């Protein structure tokens with residue numbers, strides 16, 4: 001459930017009429033509903049009855065105005081870069097609820113994580129382990145480590161966002177991971193505290209999660225048999241949402257399946273949800289510039305693939321709704337942006353509102369991996385982000401200016 005609903009044929013975000021926001025901030029802009037964000041976070045977090053930490057996947061939506069909501073609700077953060085660590089701390093996340101994933105952490109990033117006192121590093125290779133030992137020794141600190149194991153489970157999702165197959169670059173093969181734990185145990189500045197895994201994103205079935213947990217559980221037992229104390233099991237993120245007709249499991253069903261499999265293993269569970277919390281709590285609002293009939297019908301809008309890249313990159317579907325429904329009806333066509341590439345589309349051969357110049361369109365389900373994947377391609381300033389709370393409108397990120405486009409650039413003498 002979300003708080004984007006029509007009232008008097010005009011799409012509202014909570015109690016605010018979207019055209020009013022467009023008049024105030026211009027278009028395009030990302031728009032989030034605070035009540036929806038809170039509801040989704042709580043639905044997920046409260047579905048788990050075992051000791052757990054919900055570490056929001058920062059990469060899905062990293063605005064500190066949004067992350068701070070989850071911090072206040074007791075959430076933590078899953079981060080994958082020094083930049084995300086900076087954001088998580090600025091948003092008020094407790095460092096002891098921050099887990100650091102990713103295959104390519106630099107020494108500077110490892111240092112930043114150590115100095116910040118994060119809960120654990122999800123280490124993905126032997127070389128990263130040695131770099132972490134080295135950096136921790138220099139700082140005179142002990143690095144809390146969990147290895148990301150690759151369980152070789154098929155998440156049955158888009159190839160670009162599958163991560164838990166042996167052919168993917170992520171993690172350490174679960175069959176050889178025991179040796180790495182033994183090696184870590186012998187290192188002076190490493191403390192192994194957990195096992196982690198993340199098999200992919202936008203999963204619409206619970207069985208791959210259960211299958212990978214089975215493997216992780218067996219592995220934790222094997223580790224304990226060798227005398228290693230494992231406190232945390234990190235199962236990553238990945239629970240899918242409905243963009244179109246998908247029917248992903250409800251958080252409660254997902255949580256129950258995981259807890260049943262987990263049994264009484266006595267570990268704190270760490271979860272790293274992103275999309276399921278923010279995906280349907282945000283939309284992209286764009287304005288129609290022109291329409292034209294070529295080989296097919298094109299609706300040309302002021303947002304492009306630089307603002308929302310998912311359709312171009314993954315062929316992802318986003319529903320397009322009219323902001324004001326004046327009975328215009330629907331037609332099959334493309335909604336395209338101003339970027340000079342044929343791959344620049346927000347909707348391709350799908351049912352879209354019949355539109356005319358200056359109409360507003362809502363690109364739905366854009367809260368996750370929307371703004372965070374946006375860029376300045378074609379020298380387009382990144383758009384504003386707006387958070388609605390009841391009848392209040394907060395601009396949580398200003399639209400970039402032209403000056404910001406060249407900030408840091410220099411014409412050599």
Ligand code: LLP
Nearest residue numbers: 057101198201202237238272273274275369
């Ligand atoms: N944890 C780790 C280690 C991850 O790599 C990811 C996502 C998550 C958690 C959060 O997954 P979620 O709950 O959001 O599915 N840009 C793509 C999605 C990439 C996901 C990458 N990793 C998209 O727009 O669909």
